[in-house]
Amino acid sequence: MKDQIRWHRELLEKMFLEMPPVRPAILPVALKPLLNDLVGFRHFFRHSYEFSLDEAKTVRLAKRWKQGGRAVKGALERFCKRLATISAGH
Secondary structure, three states: OHHHHHHHHHHHHHHOOOEOOOEOOOOOHHHHHHHHHHHHHHHHHHHOOOOOOOHHHHHHHHHHHHHHHHHHHHHHHHHHHHHHHHHHOO
């Protein structure tokens, strides 16, 4: 399991990196705290069957996602458009 959670975190970390000339950054660094918290929640939720969720903490994270989710979607859409532009130029 540790390798799986590490893999997800490493993948997410790579999404914030600009890698010229291969690709632009996929996500802006400003989204890192939210997405790191979501990865942590996913891991906790999937692997902690004997624990109960902290309702207030879960609600705060859901509210943050409700606000930040649009920014994540927008960043992914911009990334796809940039890739399409780059590939059209070659």
